[in-house]
Amino acid sequence: MAPIRLAIVGLGKIARDQHLGAIEATDGIELVAVASRHARLDGVACFHEIGDLLDSDVEIDAVSLCTPPQGRFSQAKAALDAGKHVMLEKPPGATLSEVYALEALARRKGLTLFSTWHSRAAAAVEPARALLAKRKIRSVAVEWKEDVRHWHPGQAWIWEPGGLGVFDPGINALSIVTRILPEEFHLTRSELTFPANRAAPIAASLVFETDGGVPVSAEFDWRQTGPQTWDIRVETDEGSVVLTHGGSRLFVNGESVIVEEDKEYRNLYRDFVALVMKGAIDTDFSPLVHVADAFMLGRRIQTAAFED
Numbered sequence: 001m002a003p004i005r006l007a008i009v010g011l012g013k014i015a016r017d018q019h020l021g022a023i024e025a026t027d028g029i030e031l032v033a034v035a036s037r038h039a040r041l042d043g044v045a046c047f048h049e050i051g052d053l054l055d056s057d058v059e060i061d062a063v064s065l066c067t068p069p070q071g072r073f074s075q076a077k078a079a080l081d082a083g084k085h086v087m088l089e090k091p092p093g094a095t096l097s098e099v100y101a102l103e104a105l106a107r108r109k110g111l112t113l114f115s116t117w118h119s120r121a122a123a124a125v126e127p128a129r130a131l132l133a134k135r136k137i138r139s140v141a142v143e144w145k146e147d148v149r150h151w152h153p154g155q156a157w158i159w160e161p162g163g164l165g166v167f168d169p170g171i172n173a174l175s176i177v178t179r180i181l182p183e184e185f186h187l188t189r190s191e192l193t194f195p196a197n198r199a200a201p202i203a204a205s206l207v208f209e210t211d212g213g214v215p216v217s218a219e220f221d222w223r224q225t226g227p228q229t230w231d232i233r234v235e236t237d238e239g240s241v242v243l244t245h246g247g248s249r250l251f252v253n254g255e256s257v258i259v260e261e262d263k264e265y266r267n268l269y270r271d272f273v274a275l276v277m278k279g280a281i282d283t284d285f286s287p288l289v290h291v292a293d294a295f296m297l298g299r300r301i302q303t304a305a306f307e308d
């Protein structure tokens with residue numbers, strides 16, 4: 001079968017850091033175009049916006065949207081309306097209603113919609129899920145603390161409504177927890193810390209409970225300098241199961257079991273090719289549901305203004 005002809009929309013940090021290399025390394029897909037207002041890429045057709053691309057003679061089968069979540073709905077809708085398969089960066093959109101509308105549209109059109117969660121594609125996630133299916137879980141504690149100035153320099157959109165603030169990384173943790181826990185969980189308490197001059201939180205403290213009454217806590221903070229923390233600690237009746245480094249390392253009862261180099265985005269493009277081949281959809285929006293709940297139930301605390 002001919003490779004999927006793909007266009008990237010939004011040639012920013014993640015497109016350059018991860019998508020370009022992962023597409024290159026994946027069989028069955030090739031990059032033929034880019035749509036980005038301020039960036040060009042040698043060797044492929046370049047357009048200002050997705051509309052110009054879709055109106056052009058350049059033939060594509062799919063688009064990968066690497067733009068910020070605000071505004072992604074209209075790009076995804078335009079692509080689906082034009083008969084193109086769509087891969088969405090995380091978070092899949094700025095609201096729940098828009099992502100469910102996209103899912104319905106993709107189904108009506110018989111097109112692939114892949115709502116990606118790159119952290120779920122990390123090496124320790126599926127082994128942790130298999131292990132936890134066999135153990136009785138006592139508690140879950142998430143600590144996701146990083147330095148926003150290092151990871152998101154100059155990204156204004158991330159502080160705007162819909163940009164999610166600290167939930168931009170925090171949703172990665174939730175995408176892992178929703179995958180590895182054998183039962184559903186729901187939010188019972190949320191405290192969100194907003195800088196006085198920003199529309200999105202810089203820290204969040206969350207408490208959840210599983211259907212079986214197991215406590216799940218999550219601490220997200222964007223003010224951590226020095227070593228960064230992306231850990232999920234699960235206590236079970238047979239000892240601890242700990243994922244560190246964003247899900248790429250697994251420790252079971254204190255023993256290191258998995259340490260793997262990052263292949264998250266290669267795994268995502270491999271999965272996208274398989275979905276398109278099968279004509280399937282993969283849209284689990286549960287991490288975004290938990291983030292929406294955190295805003296809905298959140299007590300707002302104001303802190304000092306944040307300057308870049």
Ligand code: NAP
Nearest residue numbers: 010011012013014036037038039066067068069089090091
């Ligand atoms: P970014 O560096 O700001 O890049 C996004 C690109 O989208 C921009 O370069 C811009 O290119 C285009 N764009 C279109 N409309 C825009 C708008 N209204 N405001 C700003 N840019 C707009 O952001 P990113 O870090 O790549 O993040 C993009 C998505 O990937 C987000 O959903 C994020 O959560 C996700 N992600 C990021 C990372 C990371 O480490 N940065 C990791 C995983 C996932 P033009 O100006 O050329 O159009």
